[in-house]
Amino acid sequence: MDFDTNIRLAVYQHFASTGQAPSLAQVAAQLTSSEQDVRLGYARLRANRVLLLEPDGETIRMAPPFSGVPTPHTVEAGRQTYFANCAWDALGIPAALHQPAVVYSSCGQSGAPLNLQVRPGGPEPSPWLFHCQVPAARWWVDLVFT
Amino acid sequence: MLFFRSEELVNAWCQARGIRPRPLVTMAQLWELAVAWYATRLSPEARRPGPDEMRRIFARVGLNDPFWDPQADTFG
Numbered sequence: 713m714d715f716d717t718n719i720r721l722a723v724y725q726h727f728a729s730t731g732q733a734p735s736l737a738q739v740a741a742q743l744t745s746s747e748q749d750v751r752l753g754y755a756r757l758r759a760n761r762v763l764l765l766e767p768d769g770e771t772i773r774m775a776p777p778f779s780g781v782p783t784p785h786t787v788e789a790g791r792q793t794y795f796a797n798c799a800w801d802a803l804g805i806p807a808a809l810h811q812p813a814v815v816y817s818s819c820g821q822s823g824a825p826l827n828l829q830v831r832p833g834g835p836e837p838s839p840w841l842f843h844c845q846v847p848a849a850r851w852w853v854d855l856v857f858t
Numbered sequence: 859m860l861f862f863r864s865e866e867l868v869n870a871w872c873q874a875r876g877i878r879p880r881p882l883v884t885m886a887q888l889w890e891l892a893v894a895w896y897a898t899r900l901s902p903e904a905r906r907p908g909p910d911e912m913r914r915i916f917a918r919v920g921l922n923d924p925f926w927d928p929q930a931d932t933f934g
Contacts, residue, residue, distance in 0.1 A: 721900070722909075837885075844883070845872075849927060
């Protein structure tokens with residue numbers, strides 16, 4: 713595998729096992745590489761829309777569907793709690809983990825709580841809806857806003 | 859990208875912000891999108907769908923509105 717693929721896998725495996733973003737030092741240590749090389753890899757992965765970084769170039773804000781910061785969309789799978797970037801990613805986490813999960817979120821207008829059981833084949837039947845304000849062509853213009 | 863309990867609540871949310879409602883997605887459709895985007899994300903072969911593949915995925919789950927076109931420039 714190429715270096716950037718190894719970085720991506722290290723980042724995603726860390727999210728999957730801990731629910732949190734790895735530090736630059738943790739990824740560099742796992743890959744027995746320099747932090748500078750990993751930082752350059754992060755920049756390439758950002759350019760390819762794999763990661764979203766904070767302005768420091770080393771703090772991972774998003775490795776979709778995982779969020780590096782707390783959000784109103786949480787997912788419990790196994791014994792781990794994860795933060796999702798948005799409603800889409802809240803279902804994306806059980807899809808990525810291939811594990812049963814419970815999605816906790818709320819209605820964007822009323823604030824009513826959502827507690828959705830997700831099995832490997834998909835979520836339980838639910839009348840809830842998903843709404844996206846930003847057209848697909850502009851999602852990555854401001855991914856945090858999207 | 860938010861969850862809503864009903865279409866009425868989506869409309870109220872949009873009206874409060876002066877924006878028009880976008881196409882609604884059911885939970886079953888959203889799951890299909892989540893799987894298409896993320897089911898291989900933890901594997902070495904993972905990659906984001908390209909524009910043509912995105913169009914096929916959206917069409918497959920019944921989302922044919924130009925809103926979902928990854929290269930459309932007709933929405934503000």
